[in-house]
Amino acid sequence: MTPPTGIPRDPGAVALPATLHTALQLAAQSLPVLPLREGKGPMGNCRACRKNACGGRPNMKTPGPCKCPAPCHAWAAATTNPHILTSPAWAPAWRQAAAVAYHPGGAGVTVVDLDNAEAVAWARQNLPVTRTVATTRGEHWIYLGTMTSPNAVRPGVDIKSVMSYARWLGTGTGTMAPLPDVVRALAVKEATAARPVSSALTVSAPAGGGQCLHRSPAYLERGIAMAEQRIEEAPDGIHRTVYRMFLAVLSAHGRCGCLTDTHIGRLFTAAQAKGESLQHCEDAWTNARTQLGM
Template sequence: MTTTTSLLSTALRLAEQGMPVMPLREGKGPMGNCRACRKNVCGGRRNMKTPGTCACAAPCHAWAAATTDPDVLTSPAWADAWRQAQAVAYHPGGAGLTVVDLDNADAVAWARQTLPTTKTVPTTRGEHWIYRGTLRSVNGVRPGVDLKSTMSYAQWRGPGTGAMVALPEVVRALAVKQPSVVRLKPGIVTATAPAGGGECRHRSPAYLERGIAMAEQRIKEAPDTIHKTVYRTFLAVLSVHGRCGCLTDAHIKRLFTAAQAKGESLRNCEDAWTNARTTLGM
């Protein structure tokens, strides 16, 4: 079997298991965008961070091209890419997975001390530790450690060994940009944003902004049942924006400020926030 057909057959096998796959070129990067999509002039694909209308048949736009569709994978538009391919990659987020990419021996040693045992796959200098569940992909969360899940790809390096377990909190915490702690008054640790990790449903800062502004407005107009309004509003905001990791300290602070302006105590705000998160299992 030539490399091309063996890579394609690996890709088709993975696709059948529900993993969106794509070819990697020499140097193990994604294929470059085609002429029509160069520099994203096409606007990008609909599954990208800024959803576009590109329906290009070629494997363009890096991870966003990854697919489970065997007809696409074996289409003439992909044939050239498979001929040049040096490896197969998969889109972990699209398969409901997170790859903790440990680049070197130190990173692997850290993982062995810190992370729950799961399925592991050896790489050139390190290991991939694979968990069930998705989160925001972040490179360099620690020296030699990348998180690859949504909007990302990882090279397929074989099935690995060990039983896959659910994404642990310790890994989710690594994906959170800054410690999401709101300090409205000195010394008082208050609310935190959920770590996120789900697919982002709002997909635009404007949508999130509108949601927060509406929530502020709702609290501002609340009648004397302020406790209930605050709780319900937090619940609404968290249910729409809580899972993708886009909520920041600043958003929470705005909600708390709106509630406090109506006489709600900081303590009640914190409780309402915590209760809303508990209700939603975040």
């Protein structure tokens, strides 16, 4: 295949990785793309950009002004520039990449991510017909137009548009319809829904009883604050991020009795602010405890 216009071409170069080849094709069609590692997550930030130490793209709210040449900052790294995609700074990421993602908001579209058969059945009854892409467990319904990107707007349904990314799984079938008000309303409903953690929280801290290895109470506080920050800054994959942070907190603080219901409430509040439902939080907490044998 002849490379799209503007892509550097070296007759002596090795063959492009399949993921990069796909990314260049999509970029030529004005889809901002980025590599995904195994597990469908974005590449981690480089050392200079870790935890936004570079000062750019604070809390993932803007696509700049960080000048890092590597594919950092998840969705904000997505680009249509073939020279960036084929640059030496991106080469290690493409060698590791398991898939390609795109930034729906940057392409002017919104993806309604239906994660299971029940969610697909709901969409077929309630949403206008549009372009559909099959996924591993469900479907992506793609509409023309952009909006915010809340997760868990209803069981098995996430919205991916601005400040988010979606895995590229093909062009799909059907004609893309304009973004309907019913989808926008899902985000409004989710944002305004009352979810008081203090009255709804049904999990509790482990009883403890083990030896406390903390140097001071500040050690626990830093651990909780770091977990809150990681959850708040997660650009996508919030289910996975919440579970990993719950697992990390329980691993470090779950056996000595220092962890309290107040600490758990803080973690649940951070997760729910990112769109997690209370049920997802409780399931993640229970699964983390099971994994650790608590």
